[in-house]
Amino acid sequence: MPRRSRPASAVRSSAARRVSGPGSGRRSRPFSRVRPDPASRPSPALRAGPGGRASPRRQPRGGPWETAAAGLARAHGIALVFGWAERDGADVWNAATALGPEGTVLAHYRKIQLFGEMERASFRAGEDLPPVFELGGRRFGLLICYDIEFPEHARGLARRGAQAILVPTANPSGYEHVQRLLVPARACENGVFVAYANYCGTDQGLRFGGGSVIAGPDGAALASSGTAPALLIADLPELSAYPGEMLSAQLADLRLPGGD
Numbered sequence: 001m002p003r004r005s006r007p008a009s010a011v012r013s014s015a016a017r018r019v020s021g022p023g024s025g026r027r028s029r030p031f032s033r034v035r036p037d038p039a040s041r042p043s044p045a046l047r048a049g050p051g052g053r054a055s056p057r058r059q060p061r062g063g064p065w066e067t068a069a070a071g072l073a074r075a076h077g078i079a080l081v082f083g084w085a086e087r088d089g090a091d092v093w094n095a096a097t098a099l100g101p102e103g104t105v106l107a108h109y110r111k112i113q114l115f116g117e118m119e120r121a122s123f124r125a126g127e128d129l130p131p132v133f134e135l136g137g138r139r140f141g142l143l144i145c146y147d148i149e150f151p152e153h154a155r156g157l158a159r160r161g162a163q164a165i166l167v168p169t170a171n172p173s174g175y176e177h178v179q180r181l182l183v184p185a186r187a188c189e190n191g192v193f194v195a196y197a198n199y200c201g202t203d204q205g206l207r208f209g210g211g212s213v214i215a216g217p218d219g220a221a222l223a224s225s226g227t228a229p230a231l232l233i234a235d236l237p238e239l240s241a242y243p244g245e246m247l248s249a250q251l252a253d254l255r256l257p258g259g260d
Contacts, residue, residue, distance in 0.1 A: 058087040070103030083168035107131035111144040145169035158190035170199035188219030
């Protein structure tokens, strides 16, 4: 696919994924970053221990992980999204936090769709709508891993004005249809960008599939990777840079007889 020229107002997005310590299935791990400046090397992915045991890898809001990530954002002048295990009393959530270039929290989200018995035993499901936040003149939404496989969540973000959806994820091998088919479909059917940053490598006997992708609103990949650790960088053009016939009209055309 020919590379499109980058309009002056375009935003640059990057998705990083790497291999690190113990895992517990389909959880958010990698960093997604949105920035106008050159990339910095991400810090090691934040990890949660297996369910049912106390773990220092579960931390409260404002704890060492969030403080360290905020310092990275400030030091390198980037916006940063990271997935982590958020603890509040006896409850633990699979969470993602978006930080601005000044290190301030732009959005925080607790994963709604927990995958499988292991994740349901380890985390409490989120109950709030996925957030939409502004950065660099664009509106971004947050989802985590399994969430993007449900059309309703991406559609809800698009209806609330999200122009790009950031998805930190830990999708095991054997589920490659997600990044190959579902992520581009979510981007295309809603006319949005989707940055899907997937974990890779073997962790406690579980193999993660990699295959991170940044999909454009026409469903085509702006950047993608294989199964090894990688850093993807892509410019996000304005929608006006795409010929109208390349973009789906589903958001405007959807009819639900008897529904909203």
